[in-house]
Amino acid sequence: MRRAQRNTAFYKVLLALFLATFLLAGPVPAKVITYSGNGTAGTIQTLIENSSNGDSIFLAGGTYEGNIVIDRSLVFGALDSTNPPRIITSGPGAGLTLSADGITINGVAILGNASTGLQILSDDNRISGSTITGHGTGVVFTSASHNVLSGNIIEGNSVGIDLDRSSGSNLFYFNAFNNTLDAVSQSIDNVWFSAGQEYQYQGKNFTGPLGNHWQGAGTADSNGDGVGDASFTLVPGGQDHPGAVAITDSAPLVGPLSAYTITKSAPFADDLTNLRQQGGSGTPVSLQSGGVQPVITSGGAAQSQFSGGLPSGLSPQGQQPPNNPVIGFLITFWWLIPVAIVVSAACGIWYERSRRRRRDLIPEHGPAPAAWNTTVVQKSAEQTSPALPVNEYAIRLPAALEKKYPGAEYIAEGGVSRVFHVRDEKNNRDAAVKVPIRFDEVTGTQFTKELTIWEGLHHKNIVELYAANIFPLPFIEMEYVPxxxxxxxxxxxxxxxxxxxxxxxxxxxxxxxxxxxxxxxxxxxxxxxxxxxxxxxxxxxxxxxxxxxxxxxxxxxxxxxxxxxxxxxxxxxxxxxxxxxxxxxxxxxxxxxxxxxxxxxxxxxxxxxxxxxxxxxxxxxxxxxxxxxxxxxxxxxxxxxxxxxxxxxxxxxxxxxxx
Incomplete structure (x- = not known):
């Protein structure tokens, strides 16, 4: 008796530990927040401070004053692309500062007179479809890597983009520049065009690299693909920018962004590899010489707007892996270790107790057929095949329905129910039978609600409901469509x-x-x-x-x-x-x-x-x-x-x- 009580107490403690670990370690559902600047929600900065990693904040069109710092992984952008929010900056600092990794900025206008429009202090961020104008420096990179800027308008600043020596592996493509000095960089390890893009230009489809639109570049376009015939190189000089390197865009755009629509982006890792193999941003790179020809199809016209799409390579899979990926994974997901230990212990105890109970209950020659009511049964000898040996299992109808629908064939299942192909001998027709996966109160309630709504619908374009009942258990018999x-x-x-x-x-x-x-x-x-x-x-x-x-x-x-x-x-x-x-x-x-x-x-x-x-x-x-x-x-x-x-x-x- 004491041993049983000790075992019961142990299981309760183990279960409590598992639940606590799960609640502490498990993911928190992301929130989607819309904000118009009215009401009692506070400022944008207040919303950011009350949000969590993975949340999304969308701003309605209008004017928002004040400088903003985003210090967690958020999606931050416009609610309506035709009426973007205007962030009015001021003071000696930055109007918008990104200090956390994995931030997405889309469709905002950063205006005002702050020294810097956008300051990036972190990695793996994406900035697209935004306008940055009126500042001393439009975008400043400080020890920032693996960021992507695409589809932005950076104009009217003294300096468009400024990268320090520690900022590398950043990608800039499909942006429009028109500043006193468009870009200055002390790092050669950045990419100023994206290879392998699929895009539309003036109503035609092409595949090839896309760079940026530089005001006054004046590049010729002999084949009409919207990309200049020659590379564009920006060589800043003078005492104001010591240590600056040449910036080369090997696929400069000859038209404004509105003349292009990107339909598919190339992985960022491919662009970075091409750049490194050919000597960094100070060396001209020509991806057009590799035999890539335009792909032209008939029909359709270019859409005069940026779609907001981002390079598929920006996902973690597209970035450079750490030196030791195992250690990096363990550091990031340390909480999986205690979860795995607790789950393994709980499963082992459950399995051992289930096996002991089964050994005590099952007679030597197997259970009587009436003793089981389960959806998983042992396959019979007649059902065996080389692909399904006799000791494998198949999903079957619950025992209470097997007599009504003998030989039912499992088709598929969703989150609530399973579907079986059956033969209705009484009415001489094939049918599909739908039953709940679980027989609990919540599932039963949802299942019967679906039954109530569906049974009144009779149309050639709606699957016909033949029969339904809740006895001996909830089920729906309906038209079989293969x-x-x-x-x-x-x-x-x-x-x-x-x-x-x-x-x-x-x-x-x-x-x-x-x-x-x-x-x-x-x-x-x-x-x-x-x-x-x-x-x-x-x-x-x-x-x-x-x-x-x-x-x-x-x-x-x-x-x-x-x-x-x-x-x-x-x-x-x-x-x-x-x-x-x-x-x-x-x-x-x-x-x-x-x-x-x-x-x-x-x-x-x-x-x-x-x-x-x-x-x-x-x-x-x-x-x-x-x-x-x-x-x-x-x-x-x-x-x-x-x-x-x-x-x-x-x-x-x-x-x-x-x-």
């Missing part, structure tokens, strides 16, 4: 993509007429019948209008509408949310990727709330009309989108899709 849109190879031609979208829109128009909004339109929730008819499934996130009853509160981030991310700014989700997600889906089917993406939640959220999508280029004759449809669907404000799905259907039917 193919998911997520299994198709994107991009699709415009005729096929428009046809699929039209069918989905018809199903949503019907649902909206019944007062039901889906709120999670994405490829995984669209099935395709054998004749190609698209059918909407998974109504777990849907909501009946006029009621508080809805499915699970959540969404797929890359398909989320602005109102799902910032409801205080854009209002609650509604039919307009489905319209936005139709635009995302149409874009993805035509390009092979979603319009807004990033390295983490903060960057994706920033892109959805801030950026405009890069235009779609198709091989058909509807490029302009398709881009207009997508742009209207993807408007940030719900009121600027289509008034109804019916209006979207009208525009889709006006496309010229004849063979």
């Amino acid at each position: 193919l998911s849109l997520a299994e198709m190879q994107f991009p699709l031609d415009e005729t096929k993509a428009a046809g699929i979208l039209l069918g989905i829109a018809e199903g949503l128009r019907y649902a909206h007429e019944q007062g039901i909004v889906h709120r999670d339109i994405k490829p995984g929730n669209i099935l395709l019948s054998q004749d190609g008819t698209p059918k909407i499934t998974d109504w777990g996130l849907s909501k009946a209008q006029g009621t508080k009853q809805s499915g699970i509160i959540g969404f797929s981030l890359e398909y989320a509408a602005p109102e799902q991310l910032a409801p205080t700014l854009y209002g609650e989700p509604g039919p307009w949310t489905d319209i936005y997600q139709l635009g995302v889906l149409f874009y993805e089917m035509l390009t092979g990727h979603v319009p807004f993406s990033g390295d983490g939640m903060g960057e994706v959220t920033h892109a959805i709330l801030h950026n405009a999508p890069v235009p779609v280029v198709t091989k058909g004759r509807n490029t302009e009309a398709i881009n207009a449809i997508i742009a209207k669907c993807l408007q940030k404000r719900p009121l600027d989108r289509y008034a109804s799905v019916g209006d979207l259907i009208t525009d889709l039917r006006h496309l010229d899709l004849a063979g």
